[in-house]
Amino acid sequence: MSGGIFVSLSFLTAGALDGGRSLWCAAVVALPLLFRRAAPVATAFAVGGLALFVLVVFNVATIGLCMWAVPCLMYTVAVRASRKKRRAVLLTALLGCAIFGALCYRWFFAFYGPPTLLEWALAALMFTVVSALVVIVAFLAGDLARTRRLRREQLEDRARRLEVESEQEVRLAAQDERTRIAREMHDVVAHSLSVVIAQADGARYAAASNPEVAVQTLETISETARGSLTEMRKLLGVLRTGSETETKPVPQLGDIPELVRSVQAAGLPVQFQESGTPALSTGAQLSLYRVVQEGLTNVLKHAWQAGSVRVSIDHQRDFSWVEVVNDGAGANDPPRAPGAGHGLQGLRERVALYGGEMTAGPHVTRADVFVVQATIPSEGA
Incomplete structure (x- = not known):
């Protein structure tokens, strides 16, 4: 911005022989630039309209101001405005470039006398093409910056969503694994209790005829029960969420x-x-x-x-x-x-x-x- 102001002052100083009219016209055209970030589309139309107005009415071409203000405006519009508004500003700016070139006889040939038709056509074409190129390059630079910003935001949003999904998948996977552990441990404990019951029934019938067998059976019951108790203690904190029970033998x-x-x-x-x-x-x-x-x-x-x-x-x-x-x-x-x-x-x-x-x-x-x-x-x- 400071560099643009320096260029504008250089042009205005060179053209100060008109009694300060160029200074006042440039100030009027530059006034909407204060709202460039808040309302870039309205600012672009205001600056373009005022620049053409002072050119037609006061015969003042604010070239020094437009050399930096127009590219900045086009860049800001391309970055911040919606697609429909961006297109409208671009087409209007190109139309303004054509009008600016066509009116070159009012400000360019004023120093050289009336031009011939060929001279006017060549000068108008040159100024139209050059100004249009400046507008298009600035617009494309802003559009590229907007695309990169949107892409970066999309990647950041995707990374956040993937992180949340990954955390959810980890929690679900851990929960599923705990559920499977609980179901399989249920089979382990059920098997041990079945052994205890069978041994207890056998000890009851054998106690009357052979007490030694009963003692051995009780030892087996004790060992099996202790093993089952150990397995149950290791299940502390593991929650079971399913109601179905697998009947397939537990693999070893x-x-x-x-x-x-x-x-x-x-x-x-x-x-x-x-x-x-x-x-x-x-x-x-x-x-x-x-x-x-x-x-x-x-x-x-x-x-x-x-x-x-x-x-x-x-x-x-x-x-x-x-x-x-x-x-x-x-x-x-x-x-x-x-x-x-x-x-x-x-x-x-x-x-x-x-x-x-x-x-x-x-x-x-x-x-x-x-x-x-x-x-x-x-x-x-």
Whole structure:
């Protein structure tokens, strides 16, 4: 703005020989510029109308003012106004450029005498084209700035919505996993109570004839009941939202080979290795099974082009360890669908329920290898 004022004063100083009329005309034309940001469309029409008015009535061409005021106005209109108003201002400005060029004989040739028809036509064409180019360039610059601003706002809004949706998906996934844990643990506890009832009935009939068998049976009942109580304590804070109960037997570590075979039948080259003897509770074994199941499922979903998949399980005296490794996490893979990875988050909660830890991510030295590991302490450790 300060640079434009300097240019305007330079032109007005050069044309001050008219007794100050140019100064007053420029001041009148520049007055609406005070409202350029508040009402850019009205300001543009006001400045253009006043500039043509002083040119026709007072024979004063406010070129020094219009050289910077018109581009600024066109830029502001293109940035702030609606589509319909932007078009109206642009067409009006181009029409004003044509009128400004046609009236060049009143202000340009006033210093050179009356022009010929050819001279007037060439001068009018030159001033029309130059002023129109200034208007169009300023308008396009403003339109580009408006498009970039809208694009940035859309990206920010989309990022906010995706963040909210992601948080909702995480909460829903965690809730679904807790519900599944509660349903499966219901089966574990129901199985233990069924054993208790069966043993109690047997002890009642055996007590009369063979008290030693009754004592052994009571010990079995005690151990089973304590195991069930431990499982119930670990369910503290886990809410069940479903009313249906699955009747399928709860999978254990012994079911992992069958799981591996089903994945191999789908065409995935899976290598399975297990060592040691497990010393885990029923729920902990189920958690390790789910880790292997989720790892293989993610390979089928996201890394089906993997050349090799390895499932390793090692049972130590104090803990059991499982690892699922695949080499299908290439850099050119398509992006995962929204919500991918929430199953792994649910598994972390499941493993943590038994005092274990779980990690999932790329290999430290190979970006194309994805590793899922989980460790659960042995029962009584």
